[in-house]
Amino acid sequence: MTRLWSWGALLIGVAFFLMPLYGMTEFSLKMRRGEYSFDAYVTVLGDPRFQATFGYSVLMAVLTILCGVLLVVPTAFWVRLKLPGLRPWVEFITLLPLVIPSIVVVFGYIRLYNTSSWLPLTGSVTGTNMLLMFGYTVLALPYMYRAVDTGLRTIDVATLTEAAQSLGAGWVTILARVILPNVLGAVLSGAFLTFAIVIGEFTMAALLDRPAFGPYMQLLGANRAYEPAALAVIAFAITWACMGLIQLVTRFSKHNRVAR
């Protein structure tokens, strides 16, 4: 009897998530009247703006991930090792991007770094791209920090650091050869979340007027019927591919097997 209930609950859950997805996919295949076809997908994938904006966003995502890892891994390591009393504060700060809407953040940026400010980042394309990357880093901070911090919890940071120090290693060597490889799984899950956020982000890219994927999706959604659905399915596929990659990577990191 209990078994029946649990199967029932599972079925309801699955239906709840899959039915809209099924509806959307079905709709995206209906561009040609009276039969199923991939016309919408062909249109979307063949659109040069899709390729340009998607390429731009992927590049931004990679840069954001690099920036986030370089910022978060040493910070989380240092807080854990030397300033454990500051942990609640750092956690609070990393949670702020969830509370402060990105429109507020980006307006702050524009006010601070406009062309008549002391650091006119918005004055050049490179400067604006950098500003957008920093903004993305902030948006991804809650996920990246939490992932890395959880990763650090699974290893004995203090003792491993001391062991490396007594073997002659300096801070950079310790971070690069001892700490980072041991939290790589966590860093990667943070990285994929960052990737997903950057690919879909609209507000910052639109207000900084950068040719990103988010504004393109919005534009398409406002003007077309079938293509946005196809685009959403593509976005889902990308997300799932990312999750699959996380699974693959964690499975291939041999030294972690005992912890699992």
Place this chain on the structure above:
Amino acid sequence: MAFLDLSHLEKAFGAMRVVKDFNLGIDKGEFVSFLGPSGCGKTTVLRMVAGFERPDSGAITVDGRDITGLKPNQRSIGMVFQAYALFPNLTVAENVGFGLKVAGVAKAEAGERVAEMLALIGLPDLGARYPFQLSGGQQQRVALARALAPRPQVLLLDEPLSALDAKIRVSLRTEIREIQQRLGITTIFVTHDQEEALSISDRIVVMNGGIAEQTGRPLEIYNRPRTRFVANFVGTLSMLEGVLQDPATGRVSLAEGEVTLGRPIERPAGAAITLALRPEALHLGGGRGDIVLPARVTEVHFLGSVIRIRVETGGTSLSLDTFNRPETPPPPLGSQTEVSIAASDVIVLDDARAEQGAH
């Protein structure tokens, strides 16, 4: 000057003074154990030598070079931790070669050294394994090889055997001692296990409350403990309180009667004095020593090869050990008997230090 010299080390954490005026000279190739209960400051002293803690005052020199202000990675000191601390992402060979790689040793030379170290610890074929594929004892041996590979001047062992089970603990401690002697490396071994310290050290420093209570060879520490703390911490001991009657002959009056040790005691007549006895120094029945005391059997514990008996004499409880012999069963509880002691086996505790130790 000794090879490793610790002079006037002081360390406080907040208001807690954990190390107080600690002095010790260790010769090249010597194996010294720091023995004491948790919180006695032994690990703090070790961590100051490693560079993980900075002493509030005092100096540490190795081979005449002052290393007090140096960072841990500039000290040429190998360390083995209680929790192994092997790098989980590296293989055994990469772990052992880590220090060599950091030091920029050429690949071929490092490879040879790693192979040499793995042979030394008796695991020549396990270089490609990851730490999680090894047992605790194997992991700790790899940690030892890793610490020794860069040829450090000093080896520090921070309770390296505490996480292992009893059998491996005994075999590994012998192995550590053999390797240490073969390489002739100056070593400090921190432990709270007296048997470990007694069995493998050249010298033992018994620590309590941040000070070195007594420093000496294992036999000396066990047979001639100077303070009540050392006597209590190292081995089992029964104590008899008395008053010194005649310093020249060592005549002491106890509640049980008078005893004469037959050797001078450097204390004024009439001074309160504490005599201490190891369980193996007492014998059941008269006639096996110069001192014979009447006793009543209060407890009998059969421990296998040894039988530990508690007797009461003049209101004091004494522990004594006898070997198990099937033909002479232990005395029944409550029976009246005598215990005899050789006067030379009686330990006279240094009471001025004993007061300190009791705090």
